[in-house]
Amino acid sequence: MVVERGVEKEREKEVEVEYTRLRIPFGPVHPALKEPVSLRVAVRGEEVVDVDMVLGHVHRGIESLAESRNIVQTLYLIERICGICSHSHTTCFIQAIEDISGITPPDRALYLRTLIFEMERLHSHLLLLGVMAYEIGFDTLFMFMWHVRERVLDLFEKITGNRIHHAMNTIGGVRWDLTPEMAEEVNAQMREIEKSIRYIRDVFTDGTVEKRICGLGVLGYGEAVKLCVVGPTARGSGVNIDVRKDHPYAAYDDLEGEFSVIVERGGDVYARTETRILEALESINVARAILDRLPSGPIRPEENVFRLMRKIPEGESVLLVEAPRGELLHFVKTDGKGGLKRLKVRTPTFSNLLSLKPMLVGCEIADIPAIVASIDPCLSCTNRLTIIDQESGESKSIDVDRLRRMVRRKWMRR
Amino acid sequence: MFRVISDSRVKSPWLFHLNTGSCNGCDIEIVAAFTPRYDLERFGCLPVGSPRHADVLLITGPVTRQMLPRLIRVYEQIPEPKVVVVVGTCASSGSPFLGSEMIEGPVDRIIPVDIYVIGCPPRPEAIVKGIVTAVMRKFR
Numbered sequence: 001m002v003v004e005r006g007v008e009k010e011r012e013k014e015v016e017v018e019y020t021r022l023r024i025p026f027g028p029v030h031p032a033l034k035e036p037v038s039l040r041v042a043v044r045g046e047e048v049v050d051v052d053m054v055l056g057h058v059h060r061g062i063e064s065l066a067e068s069r070n071i072v073q074t075l076y077l078i079e080r081i082c083g084i085c086s087h088s089h090t091t092c093f094i095q096a097i098e099d100i101s102g103i104t105p106p107d108r109a110l111y112l113r114t115l116i117f118e119m120e121r122l123h124s125h126l127l128l129l130g131v132m133a134y135e136i137g138f139d140t141l142f143m144f145m146w147h148v149r150e151r152v153l154d155l156f157e158k159i160t161g162n163r164i165h166h167a168m169n170t171i172g173g174v175r176w177d178l179t180p181e182m183a184e185e186v187n188a189q190m191r192e193i194e195k196s197i198r199y200i201r202d203v204f205t206d207g208t209v210e211k212r213i214c215g216l217g218v219l220g221y222g223e224a225v226k227l228c229v230v231g232p233t234a235r236g237s238g239v240n241i242d243v244r245k246d247h248p249y250a251a252y253d254d255l256e257g258e259f260s261v262i263v264e265r266g267g268d269v270y271a272r273t274e275t276r277i278l279e280a281l282e283s284i285n286v287a288r289a290i291l292d293r294l295p296s297g298p299i300r301p302e303e304n305v306f307r308l309m310r311k312i313p314e315g316e317s318v319l320l321v322e323a324p325r326g327e328l329l330h331f332v333k334t335d336g337k338g339g340l341k342r343l344k345v346r347t348p349t350f351s352n353l354l355s356l357k358p359m360l361v362g363c364e365i366a367d368i369p370a371i372v373a374s375i376d377p378c379l380s381c382t383n384r385l386t387i388i389d390q391e392s393g394e395s396k397s398i399d400v401d402r403l404r405r406m407v408r409r410k411w412m413r414r
Numbered sequence: 415m416f417r418v419i420s421d422s423r424v425k426s427p428w429l430f431h432l433n434t435g436s437c438n439g440c441d442i443e444i445v446a447a448f449t450p451r452y453d454l455e456r457f458g459c460l461p462v463g464s465p466r467h468a469d470v471l472l473i474t475g476p477v478t479r480q481m482l483p484r485l486i487r488v489y490e491q492i493p494e495p496k497v498v499v500v501v502g503t504c505a506s507s508g509s510p511f512l513g514s515e516m517i518e519g520p521v522d523r524i525i526p527v528d529i530y531v532i533g534c535p536p537r538p539e540a541i542v543k544g545i546v547t548a549v550m551r552k553f554r
Contacts (some may be wrong), residue, residue, distance in 0.1 A: 039432075056480055057435070057478065057480045057481055058433075058435040058475070058481075058518050060435055060476065060478055060514055060517060061511075061514035061516040061517070062511075062514075064515070065511065065513060068513065076510060077510050077511075078488045080437045080438060080439070080510055080511075080534075082437055083436075083437040083438035083440070083535065084438055084439075085442070086437075086439070104440075127442065128427070143450055146445070146450070147449060149446075150449070150451050153446075154454070164439040164442070164535050165439060165441070165535070166442065203423050283480065
């Protein structure tokens with residue numbers, strides 16, 4: 001972009017640090033940031049002027065694959081859309097299928113689904129808080145968070161047999177039951193996790209962290225509504241939306257009184273972080289309530305899954321669930337022969353990514369990682385940034401590792 | 415001389431992790447392998463940000479079309495001797511994404527692979543073992 005330059009500006013330019021052109025094919029991955037996205041950030045000096053995004057590096061064609069497979073195969077396929085919110089995806093899909101076929105799962109199955117759901121939210125938020133700590137240069141806290149998260153993963157392993165892809169849902173119910181010993185174990189671990197989260201909250205409200213992330217990446221209420229932001233990102237900006245309250249699914253109907261929707265007014269990175277900490281505590285409350293009230297009975301229909309699958313009539317359904325990152329939408333259209341005509345998935349990160357622009361514009365380059373992490377994106381291999389200097393129109397690439405070093409240097413100066 | 419360099423790698427292999435379209439499951443398990451419970455760093459492993467510094471390439475995900483040229487470029491940028499460790503079932507064999515038009519993988523169709531760590535996703539212990547076995551075999 002050609003910008004008018006006066007003599008003074010020329011002089012300023014000479015003083016400016018010249019970045020060398022540095023291209024690294026894949027942003028040095030911090031593997032906890034998922035879903036490759038390439039950010040093109042235009043800067044004037046240190047200030048970010050414009051942001052552009054390139055998506056689609058992990059396009060695996062899941063929606064078209066689903067059309068060529070039967071429903072049970074698709075169930076395992078869509079679990080692999082995301083490794084962090086895998087249960088949210090299957091719950092959304094399977095509820096749409098149950099909606100079409102008219103199967104009502106037993107109460108115990110619904111409660112178990114909800115239990116896994118809340119535990120997933122817990123582990124996802126712990127993961128993000130760890131990443132958040134890492135991005136602001138607080139490695140000890142990152143390690144601590146991930147250590148706490150291991151407890152949740154242990155519970156997953158005890159209940160479902162898997163740490164990441166739980167494969168819990170099946171048509172009309174769930175696949176694994178919760179024994180009383182397991183319930184006790186979950187209760188005991190939740191107590192420990194709650195203690196850790198309360199400690200983490202103290203650390204995050206400590207002046208050091210607060211000073212670093214307060215007032216960063218502000219997303220106002222109006223803008224949040226306009227951009228249709230969802231999940232903790234929206235709730236951090238004062239928008240009171242939560243699918244669990246607005247359109248209850250699974251067992252959330254009965255559990256409505258057990259949790260509250262956390263809404264923070266700040267709209268900055270700090271508010272979003274705090275929303276997640278408090279939400280993790282709410283998740284523990286829900287999990288406890290589920291264990292208290294867990295009804296007895298069967299966990300799935302007697303009939304074989306494949307027989308059930310063949311009975312599913314032609315139809316279509318749209319279902320919403322509140323995934324850890326926000327509202328997740330599945331549109332399912334069945335063909336009446338056990339297969340799918342069309343599947344459409346809209347993930348929360350897709351809605352949230354656009355909000356990066358108002359957040360990033362006006363901030364400093366060194367704050368970019370913290371802000372990007374604060375919306376809990378699914379970014380991965382391409383978290384490489386291209387920096388375009390508006391003065392000269394020159395495009396430069398800078399890798400995230402270097403950015404992180406810049407963050408730390410900035411912090412040291414304070 | 416080569417022997418000395420190779421021996422030094424046994425004690426401190428540097429890892430570069432490349433996501434070629436995985437679902438994040440393997441990626442978070444790789445990070446989990448670095449955290450206190452599994453502590454991959456006790457073997458001297460260090461995740462690095464540039465393939466030019468790396469000895470071990472960890473690959474996750476079936477190779478998507480957009481990532482194919484990048485995978486090849488990253489592989490070529492890693493200095494010899496190098497080890498390629500493939501993590502996860504979809505990187506090892508392509509399933510459950512086999513048949514998709516967007517998938518160019520599995521990884522061994524594109525670059526030579528030394529160790530396959532299977533599982534969907536594999537446990538961090540398996541990843542640790544895969545890396546250690548690969549390093550022992552190739553660099554000793």
